[in-house]
Amino acid sequence: MLGQFISPEQYASLLDDGHRRAAPLLELEAGMFDKYNREPFLVSHRLAEHPDFSLERLLALCRRLPSRQVLFRVADIPGDVELDTSYDRYKRDLTLDDVIDHFEERQAYICINNPERDPAYRPIIEGLLAELAAQVDPLDPGMTWYSTYVFISAHDATTPYHMDREMNFLLQIRGGKTVYLWNPADADVMTDAQKDYLLAYVGSRPPYKPSIEPKAAVFQLRPGLGVHHPFIAPHRVHTGSELSISLAVTFRTRRSDTWTRAHQFNTRLRRIGLRPGPVGRVAWVDRAKATVTRAWRRARRALPGQKRD
Ligand SMILES: [Fe+2]
Incomplete structure (x- = not known):
């Protein structure tokens, strides 16, 4: 299973750490989290300045992680394909080494699952999670699980329309990203039955409908900016003409459970x-x-x- 559960004892220590950190990775402003889990909103962070998130170090991480933790696909893909099968459908016969060696040329897209399992990345990711927990706790106490992902794309990549079964902070580290987010409470976007089946893992995720396109909230991310995804908020992401690196910190709480x-x-x-x-x-x-x-x-x-x- 991706990610890891957080015991009440671990959460208490995470919160303590989040309140005490002297060199925060988040740039907080008053009221920044007020819309948490009701609407998407922008957050500011300092990950773009961190050397561990350079392309070179992240590709080195890809080479040392177990292969099951590094997913990849190549070339541009349509915005309405099914996310879960997109890595298999669009990887051709390439190997990870080939994709890393010819990253730009292949128009590659890499997703690193759970970089926090690497000893070099664990402290910074846990530190970031602690800072997020300290902000989220007054609104939604009790983080019970988390999982993070690094996305690296050469250029012009699309993450097709989908929704995840948790909350997320997607933080842009290099290049730009356009994030389209939809309101999960809007019945035109997802019906009550679709949401029930989504969380019960019945059938595939609710599909995209062209009619909802005008309802998207659109966020232009650049290094140092991130966007909060409320619980199960559908989204689609496009990168621009330059290399993009971002980190997604996804988590669940007692309430979302x-x-x-x-x-x-x-x-x-x-x-x-x-x-x-x-x-x-x-x-x-x-x-x-x-x-x-x-x-x-x-x-x-x-x-x-x-x-x-
Ligand atoms: Fe997602």
Whole structure:
């Protein structure tokens, strides 16, 4: 599994670290996080000045990481292809070494999964996570899981329309990026049923529809700027004519875990023909649904011969 869980003890220490850090990687302004998890917003950071995020060091990281942690594809791809299969469909027969050696020429795109597992990158990424946790905690306490990704693209790359099952801060380190984000609460963008199935991993992710294009919030990122993605907010990303490097810090919290389990509860009801109320309206209803989902999972795990779901 990508990423790692954060125990309550680890979270307490993360928060402590985030409040005490003397050389912050985030450039905070008053009210910067006010729209957290309701709307996307820009954040400022200092990662662009950090030597560990130079192209040279990141490509060296790609060479030393286990190959399963480094995904790549080549050439421009359409903005509406399915993200999950795009790496297989657009890698041709190339090897990672070939892609690294001819990065610009191949118009390559590399995604490094979990650079924090590398001892050289762990301290800086955990430091950044600690700073984010310190800002997020008053609004949404209890980070339970996190995972980070570095994206490197030669030029003119597209990350097709998709939505992730967590929150994200996408931080631009080199070059530019145009990020299109949609409101997950807009039923034209995703229906309640689509959101339930997304969080229950039923079928593929909700597809792009041309009719929602005018509804996108558009953010132009440059080095030193990042954008917050609210929980499951659909997005599509384009880079420009120059090399782009960015870091995504994705995470879940106790509240987003409750929403996830409530969506999974709804999916069970939909399977027997019911139409459950939407998640995110009434907190105690979400919590009750989440509690039932957890109890169901525990009961299933306790039964001999039952597989985990
Ligand atoms: Fe994403």
